[in-house]
């Protein structure tokens with residue numbers, strides 16, 4: 001079956017089953033093209049919380065589908081490939097989190113959405129890359145924040161926050177791979193370009209950036225920026241939307257190594273099979289789901 005035919009058949013099956021397809025900007029282009037909602041982690045969790053579709057097919061990684069299942073327990077949430085995990089989410093275990101909490105009993109725990117349901121359940125509030133600073137600033141009574149698991153995001157927030165931030169040292173391997181040297185090389189080749197980076201990048205890379213923001217913030221920045229060339233410091237899947245919405249501009253990946261293998265595990269065929277066979281259903285046990293939902297709801301109220 002051709003790609004176009006498969007896209008068409010998936011759209012038809014989604015309609016027939018009262019299902020919606022949510023896709024992250026790092027997904028394959030052919031999946032982004034047929035999504036009902038394409039967005040960053042925050043936009044996708046907001047949509048998962050409010051949709052009235054009966055079935056949510058999540059083209060993203062496991063924690064995203066899990067967050068949808070936490071927020072919408074009466075819907076069927078399908079993750080087309082179970083192996084599509086997030087290595088950043090795996091950088092902290094519940095035991096490690098409990099130890100960090102014991103070490104800092106007076107800290108409010110702000111957890112990046114890139115985490116397991118169990119970790120969320122033991123957190124005070126969640127955040128995404130687009131609202132992390134807003135969430136931290138909204139915690140008026142908190143003096144000390146334990147931010148897990150992304151150390152780069154935590155250090156980025158700490159630079160502008162009015163509170164003490166204790167950073168867990170997890171990182172996203174896709175963003176960590178980008179070096180100052182890569183940025184210098186790209187700037188030498190494109191001296192008139194601006195450089196936009198995701199806050200999951202290292203502090204050295206972020207200090208070399210003209211703009212720092214989540215995937216959706218980078219998209220907005222690219223549209224407004226009055227330049228022809230932009231060097232992009234995030235996963236390469238974002239290039240599809242950047243190029244689509246700005247045909248007159250040139251986007252240069254800061255490093256071609258910035259590819260999230262787990263995001264790319266999902267194919268159109270997997271989405272077709274998932275809908276046809278109603279797999280893989282993501283469910284969270286109620287004793288974890290209820291406290292995890294509290295942390296997510298608190299974030300959504302602040303956002």
Ligand code: 13P
Nearest residue numbers: 040041128129130214215
């Ligand atoms: P955002 O979607 O918040 O930009 O985060 C990027 C990411 O790494 C998702 O896994």
Ligand code: SF4
Nearest residue numbers: 086087088172174260
């Ligand atoms: Fe996880 Fe990084 Fe991939 Fe996002 S890009 S899913 S944070 S490994």
